[in-house]
Amino acid sequence: QVQLVESGGGLVQAGGSLRLSCAASGPTFRSYTMAWFRQAPGKEREFVGGISWSGGITAYADSVKGRITISRDNAKNTVYLQMNTLKPEDTAIYYCAARPGIAVVPTPLEYMYWGQGTQVTVSS
Numbered sequence: 001q002v003q004l005v006e007s008g009g010g011l012v013q014a015g016g017s018l019r020l021s022c023a024a025s026g027p028t029f030r031s032y033t034m035a036w037f038r039q040a041p042g043k044e045r046e047f048v049g050g051i052s053w054s055g056g057i058t059a060y061a062d063s064v065k066g067r068i069t070i071s072r073d074n075a076k077n078t079v080y081l082q083m084n085t086l087k088p089e090d091t092a093i094y095y096c097a098a099r100p101g102i103a104v105v106p107t108p109l110e111y112m113y114w115g116q117g118t119q120v121t122v123s124s
Contacts, residue, residue, distance in 0.1 A: 002026045002113040004096045009118030012086055016122070020081040022096030022115060030074040033099050036081045037108060038092035038120075047106035048094070051079065059104040064090075086122045093117040 008020040022034070035050030049060040051070045058070055064083075072079040079096060097111035 002029060002032060002098050004098060004113055004115035006094065006096050006115045006118040009094060009120045011121045011123065014086060014088055014122055014124050016086050017082070017084045018086065018120060020083070020094055020096075020118060020120070022079045022081075024077045024079070024098065026077075029077040029098075031100065032113075033101055033104055034070075034072060034079040035097045035099070035104065035106075035111060036070065036079075037095045037097060038090075039095070039117075040089075040092040043092075045095070045108050047108075048081070050104035050106075052102050052104055054102075057102070057104055059106070061106070083120075086120075088122045088124045090120060091122050092120060094120050 003025040005023045036048040037045050039045040049070045051058045067085045069082040095117045096115040098113040099111045
């Protein structure tokens with residue numbers, strides 16, 4: 001079983017940057033594909049991006065492509081979400097998720113483990 005804890009959220013002005021972290025427990029972290037999702041009030045949870053177990057494959061949603069980078073450090077059991085040029089529409093709770101296997105998929109139901117989320121608020 002994998003437990004995930006996100007950190008790094010907060011309040012930032014439009015155009016600013018944030019780096020979110022997701023710390024995972026469990027010895028099998030390196031065998032999981034990791035992803036970030038976000039959910040704004042009144043909206044469905046949406047895929048932001050993901051990274052394969054080796055870090056060799058990444059995928060990003062069109063809405064954030066070019067502004068974010070996902071990376072992972074398997075030695076530290078941590079995955080990161082670097083967000084730049086933030087916009088007010090990026091305001092949401094950001095969740096880290098894990099799934100076994102190598103495929104990065106954008107469907108929340110495909111992910112077995114979830115963190116509690118961290119709030120990101122971008123002011124205009």
